[in-house]
Amino acid sequence: MSRIGKLPVSLPKGVTVSISDDNVLTVKGPLGELKQNINREIKVEVEDNQIIIKRPSESKNHKSLHGLYRALIANMVTGVSQGFKKELELVGVGYRAEAKGQNLEMSLGYSHDIVFQIPNEVKVETKTERRSNPIITLTCIDKQLIGHVAAKIRSLRPPEPYKGKGIKFVGEQLRRKAGKSASV
8 A cells, every 4th residue: 555655646747736725636637626625643755856744753654645645646636637538438339428518419229218417528529430330439638527427428328248248448358158958
């Protein structure tokens, strides 16, 4: 737990960090701005293009908070400098997806189409090519938000273990089960 917290977070060019008096860390970069409340016991310092996180004691709680806030701050710095991207693949006959502004309209084999409202911070694109599965691409600067939205979309039709039909992440390996075996 504590080994992650000891590593400093390096700041790329164009990224600035400020800490307010009420322990709110603000990270600004070329793609946007993110804020995070920091526990009062954890100290965050900025020294020559590096963020250093310090804990007051070696207690288990302080060690876990140390690693947690280091990971959150590293994700914020990566988000405002590069951004995050998640791709979902729709596997199934007749499955399709279409982005209309911040609404994602999907046909997933149910008797009705599903309209999913995407938050304003997340950008959505859909790509449908002939002879390939439709792909939904989500981009955002907030890693936690993009993961939550991707998980919600995947939960609308999780992949089933026999044929693999459903919504899955691109590159995700699914455990497949054998079907019924014919008796002789």
